[in-house]
Amino acid sequence: METKIGDKVLISPDVTHKSDWTPGKVIDVEANPFVGTVISAETENGEIFFDKEYKFKYAM
Numbered sequence: 001m002e003t004k005i006g007d008k009v010l011i012s013p014d015v016t017h018k019s020d021w022t023p024g025k026v027i028d029v030e031a032n033p034f035v036g037t038v039i040s041a042e043t044e045n046g047e048i049f050f051d052k053e054y055k056f057k058y059a060m
Contacts, residue, residue, distance in 0.1 A: 003029050008059040009041055015051045023059050024049065 003009070003026055010021035024041035027048065032038045040050040 003037070003039055003053060003056070005029060009039070009056045010059050011041055011043070011049050012051070012055040012057075015049045015055050016047075021057070022049075026056075 005026050005028065007026045009024055009026055011024050013020060013022075016022045022043055024043045026039060027042050028040035028050070030038040030040070035052055037053040038050055039053050039056050040048060041056065042048045
């Protein structure tokens with residue numbers, strides 16, 4: 001997954017603690033030397049979530 005700022009993604013329930021995948025938009029991509037790529041995404045209502053790249057998937 002080559003994630004870029006502005007990409008639409010679905011955020012894992014493991015991150016949001018909601019019952020289903022939550023749609024959001026990527027606002028930051030960080031190359032963290034300890035855990036790998038970290039994605040920050042904002043939901044439509046302004047919540048911001050971040051975690052390792054594998055906790056996100058592209059929204060169609």
